[in-house]
Amino acid sequence: MPSTGIGVHQRLSPWQSVRVVYCSTVVPSDEVTVVYQNGLPVISVNLPSRRERCQFTLKPISDSVGVFLQQLQAEDRGIDRVAIYSADGTRVASSTGIDLLLLDDFKLIINDVTYHVRPPKRELLSHENATTLNDVKTLVQQLYTALCIEEHQLNKEKELIGRLEELKEQLAPLEKVRMELSRKAEKRTTLVLWGGLAYMATQFGILARLTWWEYSWDIMEPVTYFITYGSAMAMYAYFVMTRQVGLVVLALTLQ
Incomplete structure (x- = not known):
């Protein structure tokens, strides 16, 4: 049975794209994935309390790391601690823009679980x-x-x-x-x-x-x-x- 999760290289069918704002009870992967839909980054995360995989659509220019973390805690009240660190272990400030965050790999820590996130590389503008x-x-x-x-x-x-x-x-x-x-x-x-x-x-x-x-x-x-x-x-x-x-x-x- 094909997985309903969202991967970096997976191509979604038209009926699946509607679920971008919903959470799914099927957990195909424990990884945090990032894909771009209609030019906007969509981050898929497993919620610890509800055992659901939820997608968060962010705005690269106006949204920041703090906005994303607030959305995570608002979606799952069981999240006591959430933070984002760079690949070398440096904590990313809440004021950092999403567009800057997605330029390199980073770590998402939810409670005591660490997720290694590898955003897809985008072509640089001329x-x-x-x-x-x-x-x-x-x-x-x-x-x-x-x-x-x-x-x-x-x-x-x-x-x-x-x-x-x-x-x-x-x-x-x-x-x-x-x-x-x-x-x-x-x-x-x-x-x-x-x-x-x-x-x-x-x-x-x-x-x-x-x-x-x-x-x-x-x-x-x-x-x-x-x-x-x-x-x-x-x-x-x-x-x-x-x-x-x-x-x-x-x-x-x-x-």
Whole structure:
């Protein structure tokens, strides 16, 4: 009775090709085989728990080793450990593409069983075909970028708006403190300005009283001179210490 399994060199009849997505209870071989159907690699594996041979159709470009391993574990929950190693014993990363995996022989380890897989060798593309294929890949990538750029911009805008709202919430208490300090500074500035004006008016009144009522100008002239010179020295000392000119400028700066 002819075997219903799938080998590397076996030619399937039309009715058998429909079973590519199903598992078979007939186990013609314990080996893991790889064949190409309609340009896609089909890997046939014996499932340990269900004792069935199952075929997995993969996409060489978009699928990776991790996708294949996830499909294996999803198909048979009895698989506790599954990994792929190269022929020299180096573990193959989950991000490795299926097209790169099938370039060389590899080992598939399911639980404690090791399968040596020998993918069929495919003819290399000529330089002209390889160049054309690269151009097609570039065009597809540009088309994908053009179609997805608007969605990407919208997602980025939503992300930035959300981030802005978070920053506003974080800055709200600090903004309240800033406004309170600004209000206090403005009030203090107003008091300093009016206090300076009151001091100057009081000084003017006292000197006028002493000059025209209590004493004469001859007596008060040296006094006013020293008061003026002392005020100038005080303002100069203030400038040396603060590098700002006068209380009025300081008050306006604080405001």
